[in-house]
Amino acid sequence: MKPVTTVTGTMVPLDRADVDTDQIIPQQFLKRIERDGYGEFLFYNWAHTDDGIPSSDFIINDPARRGARVLVTGPNFGCGSSREHAPWAIQQWGFEAVITTSAADIFRNNSSYVGLLVVELDQDAVTRLIELAADPTAQVTIDLENQTVTSDGLEEHFDFNPTAKERLVTGLDGIGVTMSHEDVIAAHEHARPSWLPTTVDASS
Amino acid sequence: MTPPRTLFEKVWDDHIVIDSDPTLLYVDLHLVHEVTSPQAFAGLNQSGRTVRRPDLTVATVDHGIPTTGRSLGIRDPLSKRQIDALLQNCKDHDITMFGLDDPRQGIVHVVGPEQGLTQPGLLVVCGDSHTSTHGAFGALAFGIGTTEVEHVLATQTIWQAKPQSMAVEVEGDLPWGVAAKDLILGIIAKIGVSGGTRHVIEYRGRAIHDLTMEQRMTICNMSIEGGARAGMIAPDETTIRYIEGRPFAPKGARWDEAVSAWESLVTDPDAVFDKVAVVDAGSLVPHVSWGVNPAQTVPVTGTVPSPDSYDDPLQRDAAVRALEYMALRPGTPILDIPIDHVFLGSCTNGRIEDLRAAAKVIEGRKVDSRVSAVVVPGSMQVKAQAESEGLDGIFEEAGFSWRDAGCSSCLAMNPDVIPAGERCASTSNRNYEGRQGRGARTHLVSPAMAAAAAIAGHFVDVRDWESS
Numbered sequence: 001m002k003p004v005t006t007v008t009g010t011m012v013p014l015d016r017a018d019v020d021t022d023q024i025i026p027q028q029f030l031k032r033i034e035r036d037g038y039g040e041f042l043f044y045n046w047a048h049t050d051d052g053i054p055s056s057d058f059i060i061n062d063p064a065r066r067g068a069r070v071l072v073t074g075p076n077f078g079c080g081s082s083r084e085h086a087p088w089a090i091q092q093w094g095f096e097a098v099i100t101t102s103a104a105d106i107f108r109n110n111s112s113y114v115g116l117l118v119v120e121l122d123q124d125a126v127t128r129l130i131e132l133a134a135d136p137t138a139q140v141t142i143d144l145e146n147q148t149v150t151s152d153g154l155e156e157h158f159d160f161n162p163t164a165k166e167r168l169v170t171g172l173d174g175i176g177v178t179m180s181h182e183d184v185i186a187a188h189e190h191a192r193p194s195w196l197p198t199t200v201d202a203s204s
Numbered sequence: 205m206t207p208p209r210t211l212f213e214k215v216w217d218d219h220i221v222i223d224s225d226p227t228l229l230y231v232d233l234h235l236v237h238e239v240t241s242p243q244a245f246a247g248l249n250q251s252g253r254t255v256r257r258p259d260l261t262v263a264t265v266d267h268g269i270p271t272t273g274r275s276l277g278i279r280d281p282l283s284k285r286q287i288d289a290l291l292q293n294c295k296d297h298d299i300t301m302f303g304l305d306d307p308r309q310g311i312v313h314v315v316g317p318e319q320g321l322t323q324p325g326l327l328v329v330c331g332d333s334h335t336s337t338h339g340a341f342g343a344l345a346f347g348i349g350t351t352e353v354e355h356v357l358a359t360q361t362i363w364q365a366k367p368q369s370m371a372v373e374v375e376g377d378l379p380w381g382v383a384a385k386d387l388i389l390g391i392i393a394k395i396g397v398s399g400g401t402r403h404v405i406e407y408r409g410r411a412i413h414d415l416t417m418e419q420r421m422t423i424c425n426m427s428i429e430g431g432a433r434a435g436m437i438a439p440d441e442t443t444i445r446y447i448e449g450r451p452f453a454p455k456g457a458r459w460d461e462a463v464s465a466w467e468s469l470v471t472d473p474d475a476v477f478d479k480v481a482v483v484d485a486g487s488l489v490p491h492v493s494w495g496v497n498p499a500q501t502v503p504v505t506g507t508v509p510s511p512d513s514y515d516d517p518l519q520r521d522a523a524v525r526a527l528e529y530m531a532l533r534p535g536t537p538i539l540d541i542p543i544d545h546v547f548l549g550s551c552t553n554g555r556i557e558d559l560r561a562a563a564k565v566i567e568g569r570k571v572d573s574r575v576s577a578v579v580v581p582g583s584m585q586v587k588a589q590a591e592s593e594g595l596d597g598i599f600e601e602a603g604f605s606w607r608d609a610g611c612s613s614c615l616a617m618n619p620d621v622i623p624a625g626e627r628c629a630s631t632s633n634r635n636y637e638g639r640q641g642r643g644a645r646t647h648l649v650s651p652a653m654a655a656a657a658a659i660a661g662h663f664v665d666v667r668d669w670e671s672s
Contacts (some may be wrong), residue, residue: 081634
């Protein structure tokens with residue numbers, strides 16, 4: 001994972017509540033076994049007509065929005081399915097961060113593992129950013145180290161889980177870190193009660 | 205003396221490997237399916253790592269498989285490649301797999317409980333948000349993403365920020381003719397689709413205690429639709445009776461040890477929850493969703509609401525868009541909404557009791573000529589049980605199509621796609637835009653309500669039928 005410290009760029013406003021992961025990346029694009037190739041399917045059903053032609057009235061299809069780095073959106077973003085394809089698609093479209101009133105739990109976790117910065121601000125700040133983002137050239141800067149979001153006349157502090165922050169800032173491989181705790185994992189494992197189930201096939 | 209703890213806190217504490225924030229937790233059972241695992245196995249293979257505990261891991265195929273004509277193989281080349289990848293990964297890593305030709309195949313959240321793998325006090329994870337289902341047994345069970353799947357495969361552990369605890373106190377008794385599905389839809393209507401975010405819900409109260417295991421699974425299954433990390437119900441006699449004798453349940457002296465350990469899995473009398481919601485079960489009626497999220501529901505006796513009934517401008521705007529997508533007008537009685545499709549199945553309502561409830565409604569009746577009605581049992585074991593009770597005959601006689609097990613039209617990753625513009629009464633869990641197919645219009649209901657809608661061609665209050 002590429003380390004993330006600061007994201008600076010233009011914004012795309014999506015002023016909606018409860019945007020679920022089925023909207024972010026619909027089910028018909030979950031059949032691939034690779035981690036890449038999802039960007040062009042971001043918000044596919046909203047971004048395309050029934051004939052599969054890009055809808056000119058959906059904001060991410062606006063040529064002026066190409067190159068945007070930050071998606072700004074309403075509460076409960078990423079609710080629903082656990083599909084990690086959702087943060088993959090957002091990233092692969094070109095976004096490096098999402099600013100939202102609140103993110104759903106699994107989506108927030110998944111994003112922290114793939115290097116997509118998800119920042120939660122209060123509704124007033126999100127509303128202000130959405131207003132600013134009406135201008136496709138308006139810039140925003142998210143500074144993860146100092147936990148601040150700045151844009152024209154706006155400076156907001158945000159809370160962030162310290163471990164997720166460290167993971168994003170260092171870009172370290174989580175499995176390698178966990179495996180360095182082998183002794184405590186093994187100790188816990190050996191102390192587990194013997195009646196706990198195993199999946200060893202009883203019928204074979 | 206240890207301070208009083210909630211059920212959730214007890215199960216959490218039992219799994220702590222490293223007590224920090226976030227906490228490293230040990231995973232007792234890792235369920236795997238074809239859609240969210242291939243990239244995880246690929247990552248594992250690329251880094252030369254192995255599966256730490258294949259004996260605590262089990263896989264099945266459910267999301268992308270056809271429910272008819274399986275002997276012909278899988279025609280969708282992408283689905284076939286995804287399923288073949290899982291078969292190969294399970295073979296390479298020595299993981300038990302309930303494949304397409306295994307009589308135990310089914311939806312991962314139906315298979316775990318029915319095989320006796322899901323037990324009280326376990327920590328269960330799966331790359332699927334409806335993992336919350338297993339909380340019905342007093343397990344702590346939650347959905348994870350693909351990076352986390354790889355982490356669990358490699359280490360059998362997972363880092364988690366500790367959620368807060370939430371009690372949903374269900375007071376009174378569920379009235380006659382009102383299903384567990386109506387109860388959970390009523391709870392979500394009360395707390396909202398993000399009311400449980402960053403929380404683990406414990407469902408409590410006499411109405412919960414009186415539910416069967418199948419009904420409890422329906423409740424816990426949809427915890428995620430209320431935004432919760434997980435849902436739990438304390439194990440009791442009903443739980444123990446359900447598990448006893450199942451293939452992977454403990455046997456002999458181990459059974460006695462297990463049961464004695466399970467008895468401590470209750471919230472202590474003085475434990476405090478971070479958040480509490482109270483729901484009066486006695487006032488509930490059958491629910492029907494009218495919109496595009498699971499909180500957008502009304503009683504079957506009601507009408508499609510007006511966006512003006514919402515104070516929050518974001519919710520008002522969402523209601524306007526939902527009505528447009530659903531092609532509904534405010535004020536329309538729910539009973540007047542015509543139906544094109546009925547889908548009976550899913551990890552929410554694809555269990556034997558769900559099929560029995562639907563069969564009872566349709567017995568001796570015919571599906572309306574304008575309706576295409578399908579039953580997809582949650583597992584091949586459920587299918588076999590239903591056939592041994594003659595339910596398949598009742599469904600087919602009425603005009604339902606009787607299918608093989610899988611997720612099917614719940615998320616339409618297989619050929620069971622609802623066409624654009626058509627309306628489906630569905631026993632599944634999500635009425636999101638496009639969930640059952642691009643442009644498809646989903647109405648969430650209980651199995652009995654779906655069955656009645658199939659017969660009538662529009663929604664009916666099933667309580668009127670069941671009393672006749």
